[in-house]
Amino acid sequence: MTDTLASGLICAYRFGKDGAARELTLPVLADLLRQPDGFIWAHVNIAVWPMRTWITERSHLPEIAREVLVSIDDVRPRFERCEDGLIGTLSDVQHDFSGQSGDIGTLHVWFTRNMLITSRNHALRAVDRLRLDIRDGFQPVSTGELIGALIDHLAESFQKVIEGMADDLDKIEDALLAGTSADLRSQLGALRRQAVSLRRQLLPQRQALARLLSLPPTWWSSDDAYDLREAVDRFSSVAEDLGAAEDRAKVLQDELTAKLAEEGNRNLFRLSIVTLIFLPMTLVTGIFGMNVAGLPGTHDIHAFFWVIVLMIVSAVATLLLLKVKHLF
16 A cells, blocks of 8 residues: 555655755655645646545645645646645646657646645646756746746647647648648548647636736745746747647648549549540430331341441540530
């Protein structure tokens, strides 16, 4: 049970006044949550069930904070005041460490002057990047700076997904211009669905971050507010890039639809030409195929030859008529 619980703690750090980070074990973290020294960041995996129980048992944390941190169904981005801190939910891009996917996961956040606690159910790209930054020497001096760095990484994660979509759109556009339309419709459909999914997350997230800017804690410094504003502005730029990619996908899909319709019309035209050519030939064969008395050539051994000649002449005459009318 202890080993399972420990596996639910992804990382925990205590930061000194100079921003230097010291990694914490779960028992030390439990003590610091009761009596913070400096400020701490704990990132937990609520997919590990004992970790959910451990969080709900931290009675010194606000009840609403505990409920949000262990929630699985609360996925809409938002921020609310919670005593002297803020509790919220953010969207982040999932990845599986063997390759990056574009699926969206949920990150729960609660922070005060002295602590930042984040929880997730799936591996997330931005928060993992923040953890690696700390291991590489990033030294935040406050939870405000840490939150600003996290939001900046969130914007970067979404930006990479959108850049990947733009690259795919470039390939589709090249194929469309080259006249290759095979499977392009399904590819464009998948990209548009991905864009819609991202938009449904980005717009509420931008509103949540704007609310965070409008409800800054009293203990935030001017530098913290500036860093957060810069990160939120970058997020707004990401949302605009997503809108541009979505519009471009729609234009390409309309162009592909028009091209497929043109190809269909061209094929129907060719089929109509072939039908017109064979129409008089069919008439000739129909007349001479009637089993009635009085048909010419019934007893003539050269009748079949003259029927074939008549069919060829009618086909050539039809072709000449279509050519004169400039129908092809």
